[in-house]
Amino acid sequence: MQESTTISNLAVALAEEGISSFRFDFSGNGESEGTFQYGHYRREAEDLRSVVQFFNGGNRKASTILGHSKGGNVVLLYASKYHDIPTVVNVSGRYKLDRGMEERLGKEFLEKIKKDGYIDIKNKAGEVLYRVTEESLMDRLNTNMHEASLNISKETRVMTAHGSEDEIIPIDDGIEFAKIIPNHKLCIVEGADHCYTSHQAELAAIVVPFIKEGFHKGN
Structure with a gap:
């Protein structure tokens, strides 16, 4: 960043x-x-x-x-x-803090992160910028x-x-x-x-x- x-x-x-x-x-x-x-x-x-x-x-x-x-x-x-x-x-x-997450993480992000344990945020070239874990997501929501x-x-x-x-x-x-x-x-x-x-x-x-x-x- x-x-x-x-x-x-x-x-x-x-x-x-x-x-x-x-x-x-x-x-x-x-x-x-x-x-x-x-x-x-x-x-x-x-x-x-x-x-x-x-x-x-x-x-x-x-x-x-x-x-x-x-x-x-x-x-x-x-x-x-x-x-x-x-x-x-x-x-x-x-x-x-529960707003703006779908734009960043995609639709049904809660279901995806509970299934996989993480969501990778990528740039337009497909490179991973950072990983959102279930722990960090719940920290924001809480x-x-x-x-x-x-x-x-x-x-x-x-x-x-x-x-x-x-x-x-x-x-x-x-x-x-x-x-x-x-x-x-x-x-x-x-x-x-x-x-x-x-x-x-x-x-x-x-x-x-x-x-x-x-x-x-x-x-």
Whole structure:
């Protein structure tokens, strides 16, 4: 999985405002070791916990966590379990994790995975990109973002940014987060797709001020 241009561009925008950031790949993603897993959202939240503790144990203190797409889910899951990060930014995370699976895995995916134990996801050339196991599939299906969102502290500032033309995760998912997370700001980027292909500047224009505001409030 290549690093998201969305995340790297946000890091540049933050740096221009004098805010340092740290980007990392979860286990099995990008340059990190391990095997990519389709589910394991909570395992990735624990990866994030290790990163936060690393910086908090040094001469820096993490004040904001931000994730895009699956990473958006991970930062929300982190905030639901640990209450040590004052500002959380969910960029296009998915509220209903049981959606979008048929498009990726094919029709009758549950029957197929129960029969074979796995489904291989291939590219157009027929090469296997990664394997979805029954364990990882059930992990995703059993991850309840509604319950997790209810456990986020009202002291935690949360922003959800979502593109109005997101073709992968419907804007309805962002709206659902806004309904249940207590201290929440929903920002819809008009015309933006899932990767903010033509709306990188617009995304930065809402995310960076929200993070800066946290510093003024004592994050």
